[in-house]
Amino acid sequence: MYKLSVVDDELIVLERLKKMIERINVENILLESTFDNGDDAYNQLSVNPPDILITDIHIPFINGLELARMLKKVNPLLKIIVITGYEELSYAKEAIDLEVVGFISKPINIDELESVLEKAKDKIELEKDIESNIDEFNIFYYDSIPVLKENYLAKLLNKNQLSNKMKEQLERIDVRIDYKYIMIGYFDFDHRYTDEEKEYFESFLFTQLNLLGIDFNLFHKEYNLTVLFKSNTNFNKEAIIDNLKIIIIRAKRQLNIEISIGLSNLSSDNINYKLLYSEAFNALTLRKIFGGMQVFLYSDIEKNSRIGNLIDESIYSKLTYYIKYEQQTEKIIDVLNKIKELITHQANLNVYEFNLTNTLNSILKGLSEEIELNKEEINYSLLYQKLFTFKTVDDVFSWFLELIEKIRCINLNYIQSKSDQNMSLIINYINNNYNDSNLNLETLADEIGFSVSYITTLFKTNYKTTFVKYLTMIRMEKAKDLLIKTNIKIIEIASKVGYSDPYYFSHSFKKYFGNSPKEYRDEQS
Template sequence: MYKLLIVDDEPEVTEGLLEEIDWTVCGFSGVWSAGNGREAMEMFEKTEPDVLVTDINMPYMNGLELAEWAKKTYPLTRIVILSGHDEFEYAKQAIQLQADDYLLKPFSDDQLIAAIRETVRRMDEERERRSNVELLQEHYRISLPILREKFLSSLVTRRQSRLAIRDKAEKYGVNLDGRSFIASVIGVQARENDDGENGENRARRPKLADDLDLMLFSVSNVAEEIWFKRGLGRAFIHQDQVVLLTVSPHSEASRAMEETQDGLKEILQSIEKFLALPIAIGVGTLIRDIGSLKSSYQAALDALDYRRIVGAGRIIYIGDMESIEEKLTFDEAKERSLTRAVKVGSEEELRETIDALFGELARIQASVQVYEVYMLEMVTAILKLTKDIQGGSDELFGGGVSLLNQYRKLNSVEETKAWFVDLCVKLRGRIASGRQRASKQIVEEAIAYARSNFQDSELSIAKVCEHLHISAGYFSGLFKKETQMTFGAYLLQLRMEKTMELLRTTNLKTFEIADRVGFSDPNYLGLCFKKYAGQTPKEYRAGLPETSG
């Protein structure tokens, strides 16, 4: 069922349409009416109708202006235009506004019902198309390989929580259940034009080597087939390279690396034999946490750089080229992950992030000095977050010096972890509380601005948001959440209260009051006041008790 708003400045028209037509049968659960464009705008905020039926010629705001506003503010609204003028210019504007129908007055109930039913039919079709589960599943099935490839690429470009990876892997049908992981990179490179190359060599050279995209596709196909056959993991294209992800069930590093190397040898031989392409393969470090795959991938890229020294046609393991003793470091990615968890993550995500950070302490053997640096960098990251909190670290933790003193008094990793978790949970709560206070402050500033500027007939949400330096969409939701009314409704209420005050305390005429409370049209003030107070301004003033001289 849908909602309908009928707008016409002739009461007999709107009343007749509301009474004579069974709108429930037409598919509407709610039907409202308005006498002009401005009144319709207020009704929109309250009811958010699916269909707008509007006359063109109306006071304060004509139907075409209303339709234009509705399309901009509520773009899903369907529009039917009513007009007493058979003029091409009106019809042209209606077409530009993407009106669903254009009816000339006088029209019969049957004509309007037919137009409305056709509009409802189109809405039903659109709703069916957007909610058709089979169709959505088919689109998802077609898009799944792209989504899966984007997900795999994200694993080598940024650190992610294990929970997020597990959820996405399950969603995209990617098995990442393993005890150890290795990233390898196949480097392919299209040949540049060589003017010195003779025609015979150029003729013998495979055309494949001239097209990088075709090379990547061909190499990826070979690699994926072999990787899948051996049950080693996943192969995908990322930034003009083919990345191989080893997902090993073995905890022994030697066995996982041996199986990876065997698979890479078969890939190298197959590409040389069937594609005749000059490639090299870089192999990264073995890691235990899939969330840290980026470090293994980076090591594989570093290994691939050594092909300039050892030549193409080789599998280059970074451990053979450099000393790769795993180091305990609190890098930029880890700081970003911790900061995000504290600022916007759930408490569960925060605890999981901290578990991963302390998990590295248990896994990597490090000196006391390295351990101290690691922990101090984590504490410093938390102190940075307190800069913008009212009272800062002094109020929350007793100051930076005190915080470090607290840390130095801890006697074990377990104590340190419990202390750090408590620290982060407190900070997360304070940030959330501060965000809520900031929301209230924004609304209070908006109300203060409205009370100082309600006399401006051009005052609008756009002006308020420009003053507050926030977006209209964000402000509208915030204001309604805090006050239980829209900003437009609040502004109208404020102006009505000020009108009542002026009627009680002055002898100003209605047109003078209109100017003082932000109405450019006194008649529109009268219309709004009667709707608000149940009587005209004149009747309201006449009903006031007389004050003795």
């Protein structure tokens, strides 16, 4: 008989749980004790530890997860079930670390309670079976179960048909697949994230999926997360889709992580796992058309594969080019009007949305590639979400034009800022190297990695002069200072300001100031 203890500070919940447990009467599980706070629970259960612990997170004195952690030290095989009406992510990783069997949310549902108790009992019995093996092998095998699950589940997705041998191997590591209905979800990140962010999201997803009340396996397939949804009764597919959309929104709001989900068809009997995985993976191709942060169904692939009468790519390319380089707004408006005219002749909603998405893509490509934006300037995700909120095509194109003007302004500011930075780099180099007699436009270009024509343009735009004139001015001013402030010989001054030929230096100095270096020094004495 497996001992069960329950901890919750709400007496009504405790009483309801006691009655439910008596009513469902799970075989070999006996409710032995209940507590309304963590302190009393630990004092008694640390002496007489249970096999299964049901605990609320928010209980007095010691919170539920801390209580579970402390009792795990007494009984490492303790099976933990968490009661929560909360969804705080901060608890998710702790729950995984504690190997929580499952979650039950308030108000507690009797079927949900029975399911999670059965799951806890199955895990205990599996462990007892493992313990019957040789101790050394048992330790190795038990430690390897998470890795084995990952490997076997990944292999499962390469199988058209499931062999009896593989079915036995899966059952041996507590992966049940003897379900009538199977559906596969493929979870993909819309952007690049760090390993730590991905791990955090996995903890979050584990918690969220537990709240759905559906049996599932969450595992890695290559570099992405895959979920095997399992049921012996027909899925309410629309409800699952709605809940997955909520998960996408919560991931963005709570973690600032954007994901998209591809969902296979629902399959029953003679399940082809390889086909289902392929469907889920291919469903994500719709993201290229409709943008990220969505649930994509494989059933929509066929519908969207019949898209025809699309706008020629050259028109989009022209729009991008004009946004980047054209000064006249009228040319941009002409291209936009042409696109709008073509779009409004499409009767198919999918074609309409596809062309709108391509137009937005072309506009965003008008941003200079080097620009790094913050979200206050251009938030790509919000733009794609906003795209299909407008009621008329005129409203959409008015918004397009506003966005284009914003992008052109960002480009212009960036170009000016970049020009200022590059000019500053050039001036600093000249100021530090004017004494080099070999310094000329070509050597400067080689040293700082700019083209000769670009440097020439920068001097003309920013200083209304040429490189040679600017360098001469710097050298002459430096020579003048040395003539006034030092007694250095003129031949040495010539060398110090970058002239290897002192006669040419004197000639240049007289041409610049009207006097020779000697005459200038004598006048200043």
